[in-house]
Amino acid sequence: MNSENVVKNLRALWRTDRLIAEIRMKHMLVGLGLRAFAALIAAFGLLMLELAAYFALVQIWSAVSAAAILGVVNFVIAAVLFVIAGRPPAGRELELANEIHGSAVDALQIEARAMHSQFLGMVQHPLNSALPLLLVPLITIIVKSLKKSRAAPVAAAAEQT
Numbered sequence: 001m002n003s004e005n006v007v008k009n010l011r012a013l014w015r016t017d018r019l020i021a022e023i024r025m026k027h028m029l030v031g032l033g034l035r036a037f038a039a040l041i042a043a044f045g046l047l048m049l050e051l052a053a054y055f056a057l058v059q060i061w062s063a064v065s066a067a068a069i070l071g072v073v074n075f076v077i078a079a080v081l082f083v084i085a086g087r088p089p090a091g092r093e094l095e096l097a098n099e100i101h102g103s104a105v106d107a108l109q110i111e112a113r114a115m116h117s118q119f120l121g122m123v124q125h126p127l128n129s130a131l132p133l134l135l136v137p138l139i140t141i142i143v144k145s146l147k148k149s150r151a152a153p154v155a156a157a158a159e160q161t
Contacts, residue, residue: 009107016101023094031085038081045074 048071055064 013104019097034085038078042078045071
């Protein structure tokens, strides 16, 4: 487990999430603008249909058919704009950002699994992690005590003679 890898993957994850959000927001704004324009054209179409009904009452045939045709054309244009606005965002940027996002999440999961296994190893066998740290000082203490214990009988024998 490396904390630098975790930080690097978290930064990549944050940046790609931000990039994905920006791409989706741009797409939503364009779609919203097109939908608003389509709603405006639909309102004009409705107005033309109402105007057609008015002309139908006032005059018969000529002005009515012109207003009705114009109203139908406005509705067709509005429908085409709604279809265009409803398309999913297609772009290389979004695919790339999703790919980087997935790889960053995978790397974070691998780091989390490594950290989890290290933690479980430490909890299940605490001496395995502490033994290498304690082994060298313990050996030096034993060697020093053996040297002292050998030196003590030699000094005692020298004093007796």
